[in-house]
Amino acid sequence: MTIRCCFILHDGFSLITLAAITDAFFVANWQAGKSLYTWDTVSAHGGPILAFGNHAISTDPLETVSARKMDIVFAVSSFDPHGLANAPGVAGFLRAAHRFGARVVGLETGGVAMARAGLLTGREAAIHWANRDGFEEDFPDIRLSDAPVNRAGRCLTCAGGASAIDLALQLIEEDAGTDLARTVRIHLLYQQGRPETANSLTSGDSPLVTKAIALMTRHINDPIALPDLAEQLGSSQRTLERHFQKGTGHSPQAHYLALRLTRAQNLLQQTTLGIGEIAAETGFDSLPTFSRAYRNQFGLSPSQDRKQTTTASVPRLYV
Template identity: 40%
Template structure:
């Protein structure tokens, strides 16, 4: 099994490494293709622009067989865990529902690589796999916002940061999507200098390289198409406090409005009341937890601000058409 690389003679003056960096990409079934490409393509571009092989890579799947991405595309791999793969860096690419992945052999292999000092990273849902292997305990880490609520509940020994990417010692975590381009810019810059990293970003038309501390999501203004700073402040407060929902009076104080004015603001911009909008946010969070965590329905009800399981179940069924237990059965097939 050979390490793949790509190099041409289009040279940028980069620092010479002592050796080629061997990168293994562990593809978990259902992995996000955008995140995978954003992690791999900068390495190929670095080789091309440097005119020599700085990085070589292999693809690995848990069973050594071709693996299907979330889009349905099937990728061939070079083998399974431990099959002649001795990387300097390993990146776990996952998506969909990474909390459902449970392969003891893969987790053991990841832990063995960590003991050997291998740099280990995860993109999109990849940090969930690393956390399940016990490799993020005591570390700062990030994960795609879709997985963040369940991650925080399931892995209290990991300091979860809502950032684009985190580099903490020999652990790299990335929220996924195009944020992997920003992460790899940093990785290439640290290994081979800023000039090459900037050339790689320019290659991919990345006019602005975001810092790791950048936020993952659009502000409520862009995401919801609202133009009122007062409404944006209230929505931000709601999103930040789902476990113990704020009362109407507290929301009105945040906006600097009367209760009646607050109602009119929500009706004019969002076509609903503050209470209904807040309830919808809490139920969306509950759905994420049901799909991606091992918490019981009762625990999820508490985590999303419901005083009773019966109220939670009724509200959930009204919005999604199934009770919480039905959602979990559907997830488990």
């Protein structure tokens, strides 16, 4: 049996995420000696679609494929998830494909389109970690998973990047068995494992710093003073400062402020919340204080950053 797939693209998608799936499917076909998977690449209106590295992918109009005939439908977006979610015909196509029995998959930020289509309500989903803040604000009834790949019935979501290979191998194992999935993994030279998260990239090797960052992250809107933070961690302030300097290269106060401002930037770029609301959400008592801190961190005001990045959902600062 041939499994027919459809990839729905929107400008600014991740080429590596798309290629991770299609390359794995190609190898599966090759190793099986038959066309296990076929796929169409479409967009709302058809024509060339640009990945975020300016690589153009040719697509057919969405109306040229039938939701009824699809076995797997992939919603593929990265920097502009709402562009895909709001593109003409996309939400209806996703709902129809799911209703007719297809598996529907959101790649990287494609879960936003699935959420807009009502497919993830009350479920758990995975999304790229840089987009969690905006997603949680827009869809408070959808739980976000810490796992890079999540399945809820026939709805699958994937955080993107290398984890898309994990997803592809999971689909191949489900459709054609463990042996073929293992053969594909070996051919792709892929060592399965969980990708790093934002916190794991910034905490160094110190368990104390890791715990401190986790506590800071839970208290973005009500910041904890450094002495109280150290006390809650069972540490002295001096020890905490020394570990931060060694593990991150800067002080705990600077790291905490950067975490708050990164969340502020996420909310600016990924939601329609007012600037005053965002200031309060990130623990600033006044708008002037927030604007001054934001300008010091990013080199421009919150209102300028929002205007400059209306189509960019991924923050530029990684602390």
